[in-house]
Amino acid sequence: MSDEPSKPVPSPAGAAPASAPAPAGPAATAPTGSASPSAATPVPGHRGRLLAGLALAVALAFGGWGLWGAITRSDDAPPPPTAGAATMTPRQMQAELEGLRQRVATLSRSDGISRQANRDLQSALAERDEEIAGLRADVAFYERLVGATGQRRGLTVHALKMQPQQGAPSAWHFTTTLTQNLNRGAVSAGRVTLALEGTRAGKLEKLLWADLRQQPEAPGTPYSFKYFEQVEGDVFLPPGLTPVRVTVRLTPQKGAVIEQSFSWADATRDTAGNGAGG
Numbered sequence: 001m002s003d004e005p006s007k008p009v010p011s012p013a014g015a016a017p018a019s020a021p022a023p024a025g026p027a028a029t030a031p032t033g034s035a036s037p038s039a040a041t042p043v044p045g046h047r048g049r050l051l052a053g054l055a056l057a058v059a060l061a062f063g064g065w066g067l068w069g070a071i072t073r074s075d076d077a078p079p080p081p082t083a084g085a086a087t088m089t090p091r092q093m094q095a096e097l098e099g100l101r102q103r104v105a106t107l108s109r110s111d112g113i114s115r116q117a118n119r120d121l122q123s124a125l126a127e128r129d130e131e132i133a134g135l136r137a138d139v140a141f142y143e144r145l146v147g148a149t150g151q152r153r154g155l156t157v158h159a160l161k162m163q164p165q166q167g168a169p170s171a172w173h174f175t176t177t178l179t180q181n182l183n184r185g186a187v188s189a190g191r192v193t194l195a196l197e198g199t200r201a202g203k204l205e206k207l208l209w210a211d212l213r214q215q216p217e218a219p220g221t222p223y224s225f226k227y228f229e230q231v232e233g234d235v236f237l238p239p240g241l242t243p244v245r246v247t248v249r250l251t252p253q254k255g256a257v258i259e260q261s262f263s264w265a266d267a268t269r270d271t272a273g274n275g276a277g278g
Contacts, residue, residue: 195249
């Protein structure tokens with residue numbers, strides 16, 4: 001063996017020289033320009049930023065869509081159910097509905113009864129007012145008749161009232177009030193008759209008691225009293241006659257005949273009118 005170092009054997013012409021082995025260790029680096037850009041490996045940090053941006057865009061899109069739907073449905077959305085209604089079962093809600101309906105019906109009936117009672121009360125008060133007015137008129141009449149300061153008068157026809165009879169157009173019921181306070185305690189007795197004046201076919205007619213009673217010899221209605229008396233009876237008017245005046249004729253057992261005339265309008269009023277001298 002020779003002690004001289006061995007020399008490298010030259011390569012054939014045109015052959016590429018063999019590359020030297022890469023040094024081992026972390027300090028080894030790739031030669032500059034040895035790899036093309038298309039074969040470069042992507043950087044992990046850049047890919048994460050792209051995914052995060054995409055997720056943010058999706059989240060913003062869904063959030064905007066939800067906000068738009070909430071705004072458009074806010075006017076039409078029903079109010080949220082109360083805590084009590086949310087916990088009620090359908091059967092409980094139906095029972096409550098029936099209870100409310102029953103209450104409304106009860107209140108309606110109560111209101112109708114109250115209204116009817118109020119109408120009845122108003123009618124009763126009107127009747128009482130009318131009755132009180134009539135009693136006051138009677139008291140004033142009695143005071144004038146029997147009072148110490150009342151005017152002393154003999155037998156008088158105080159009032160006359162004529163009322164038509166239902167179902168009989170020609171029949172009329174009369175009520176006349178007779179008074180006297182001149183002779184206190186003395187009895188006035190006699191008979192009452194009526195006479196009527198009216199027009200028919202443009203002519204004036206006068207009907208006597210017998211004509212009004214439709215009896216040739218009809219007697220008068222009797223009366224007998226100390227202070228006053230209401231004498232009643234019926235008369236019959238011929239068809240086509242328009243009454244104008246009614247005369248009450250008193251024929252006492254003692255004394256002269258007394259006559260008192262009333263217009264037909266006064267005699268047919270609801271309240272008896274005062275007589276007009278005749």
